[in-house]
Amino acid sequence: MVSITADEAQKWLIEEIAKRVGVEPSEVPPDQYFDELDLDSTAALIIAGEMESWLGFELGTTALWYHPTIEALSAHIAEECERRAAAA
Template sequence: MSQSTPETTKKQSYTAEEIQAWLVSHIAEQLGVESKDIDVSQPLDSYGLESAQAMFLVSKAEKLFGFELSPILLWHYPTIETLSQRLAEESKASQSEIFEI
């Protein structure tokens, strides 16, 4: 059976701002802090985000965006700002099943 995706069933794309808001909300929730306390230009590891929490976040993002994310994504794009920009690019271009860096 063919896995081609007709234009009418194309996945929704998200802007960097929408992705950034989603990431801030979910990271704040995981860390037990207020969203306003998250600085999108600071490295995620400065908040003490552990590997298990990062993988949980990646898993939730995969469900939202509808494509697979590389497990090392957070290390290549270490801030919410850079990560959201990269995910927005991939969201717009998402034709494949696997996110490549």
């Protein structure tokens, strides 16, 4: 199992979101709410699917609800990776 840090997850998310909305990664604020990022539902679903492939596990369906910013979701991903590694 790959261990992913919050910084790595944040960088990945910012790059993917920037690519989908057509801006530079520096223009995607990590503390902005996902629903304010100009992502349509199709793009959000594609990013979620690619993220799960990158992570190697499925995030819960409520992950974005409870972690509504890039910063918060990145921290959650890092914690989940640590939890999974400890349980392995």
